[in-house]
Amino acid sequence: MEKQALKEKICQVIDAHRLEIIQAGESIYSHPELGYKEEFATQVMVESFEKLGLSVEKHIAVTGCRARSKNENAGPRISVLGELDAILCKEHQDADPVTGAIHACGHNIQAAAMLGTAIGLVKSGVMDLLDGSVEFMAVPAEEFVELEFRDQLRKEGKIQYFGGKQELIAKGYFDDVDISMMVHALNMPDKTFLTGPNGNGFIGKKVNFIGKEAHAGSAPQDGINALNAAMLALNNIHAQRETFAEADKIRVHPIITKGGDIVNVVPADVRMELYVRGRTIPGIVAANQKVNRSLKAGAMAIGAQVEIEEIPGYLPLLNVPELDRIFAENAGELVDPDTIVKGGDFTGSFDFGDVSHILPVLHPFVGGVVGALHTREFANRDHELTYIAPAKAMAMTIVDLLYDGADQAKKIIADFKPEMTKEDYLAYMESVTGTIRA
DSSP, rough: OOHHHHHHHHHHHHTTHHHHHHHHHHHHHTOOOOOOHHHHHHHOOOHHHHHOEEEEEEEEEEEEEEEEEESSSSOEEEEEEEEEEEEEEEEEETTTTTEEOOOOOHHHHHHHHHHHHHHHHHSSSSSGGGSSEEEEEEEEOOOOOOOOHHHHHHHHOSSSSSSHHHHHHHHHTTTHHHHHHHHEOOOOOOOOOOOEEEEEEEEEEEEEEEEEOTTTTTOGGGGOOOOHHHHHHHHHHHHHEEEEEEOGTTTEEEEEEOOOOOOOOOOOOOEEEEEEEEESHHHHHHHHHHHHHHEEEEHHHHHHEEEEEEEEOOOOOOOOHHHHHHHHHHHTTTSSSGEEEEOOEEEOOOOHHEEEEEEEEEOOOEEOSSSSSTTTTTTOOOOOOIIHHHHHHHHHHHHHHHHHTTTTHHHHHHHOOOOHHHHHHEEEEHOOOEEOOO
């Protein structure tokens, strides 16, 4: 069958199952769960994959799952990903009243689009006609939240890393994957798709300033004010900002998670969390060293102590221009090509960046939503664009890659020069893990 006929058949099948795809996304939206807690979302995916006759592996990276055909074809393997977890935004009108979780980053859209791609490829019969295989991975814990909870999982030996894709890399789930792809929602007024944007990486930090308690009214001179140490540290960080090179796109953003216990006691235990983000690994590492100096100087000035726990965050997102081109061509058959934006600069972070350092990836954005990511205004306004169009575009792209001997996929794989091997990656992760005391 001609390649275009295969694509048309896939799109017809996706259209025939559009309500099922939309319902999956909306159902997950109505049950937001934070990272490594995505029981409901995963069950939706498991049941949907099993209904397609796929072989499903459950409990990967705690709450994820992976679906594969029971009779895979030889050739390159493409992994289609969809994230499961929600973000914390208690101010959102649809947030869970207990947890504050809400899908204000559109991961429910990703999961539904991935399911739509699976439905299109499997139910059309096209999957069996391709010179390669396709798997579908529902991945947990992209949002870097609830660090104490994840640290407890790590101490219990349930995870090694805080990010879901980090964990999947470490456990070997990308070892036999040749190309990976996913789609992410983004508020883009009057635009439909964005291909080829870069993204920042980051290092996470948990900081504990340790002072000495004393009565704040009668004997403050006997105490060591850990909150003052933290405030000085923040000012030190602010003083460093002019030293950050523009090209490195450095972002340092802290929050104080504990400022003391009671007002009439000099704070002796103050906690802080922060990210050091940047466009390149050397830039991130250099900025991180400056931040550490700032934290230690704040403690030293007051006579306090400080413990800095370094947590490996995510790597910068890298894209493959040829994959972007193929996807944009296919998306252009579904929407007005003039509404597709190519290239761009994104200073947020994604754990898909870690995958992009090891193998070729595709990470376009889809419009159809309003409001900025992670805010109370975020909402899905166009189900056809957010759920259905990405499913079709990814499936059509897969046909291009795996049709006629999978020549296009093989060329992309051969031309790809990884920034890291898996071993290099794990060594880097260890190098930015640890606790500094001063």
